[in-house]
Amino acid sequence: MTGKAHSREKLATLLWGDRFEDQARRSLRQGVFALRKELGADVIIGEADLRVPRDIFAVDALTLTPDRDYPGDLLADFRTGEAEFDDWLTAERSRIRSEAALMYRDHADRLDKTGKPEQVLVAAEQALAL
Numbered sequence: 204m205t206g207k208a209h210s211r212e213k214l215a216t217l218l219w220g221d222r223f224e225d226q227a228r229r230s231l232r233q234g235v236f237a238l239r240k241e242l243g244a245d246v247i248i249g250e251a252d253l254r255v256p257r258d259i260f261a262v263d264a265l266t267l268t269p270d271r272d273y274p275g276d277l278l279a280d281f282r283t284g285e286a287e288f289d290d291w292l293t294a295e296r297s298r299i300r301s302e303a304a305l306m307y308r309d310h311a312d313r314l315d316k317t318g319k320p321e322q323v324l325v326a327a328e329q330a331l332a333l
Contacts, residue, residue: 204257204262204295205257206254206255206257208248208253209252210251210252210253211228211251211252211253212228214231215227215228215230215231217287217288217291218231218285219231219285220288221285245259246259264276264296267303272329273300273303273332276296276299276300277292278292278296300333301333304333307327307329307333308327311323311326311327
């Protein structure tokens with residue numbers, strides 16, 4: 204989501220933390236190979252540290268604009284069973300939801316200054332829902 208590189212060790216632990224280190228690394232290697240084969244070699248860049256360029260995928264939760272409804276939580280209903288990943292995902296969902304609520308609140312404040320009460324109400328309801 205960030206376009207930043209992450210070490211193979213970190214990713215293996217995040218996604219397969221309940222396995223032995225060798226198994227986790229093998230699973231990561233197989234996953235990277237499968238993604239590159241299916242989606243193209245440029246989908247994951249790097250060898251020791253891996254990253255996915257931000258322009259490869261569109262993430263609705265990261266393309267928030269005040270004129271559209273909240274697209275829903277990041278990877279809604281997705282669970283891996285890996286505590287570390289699920290904790291990260293929960294924190295990211297909360298962070299994005301907070302940013303969206305603030306964006307809608309600020310939008311409502313701007314609209315309030317223009318004298319558009321119906322639009323203010325919609326933006327305020329979106330902020331409160333989050």
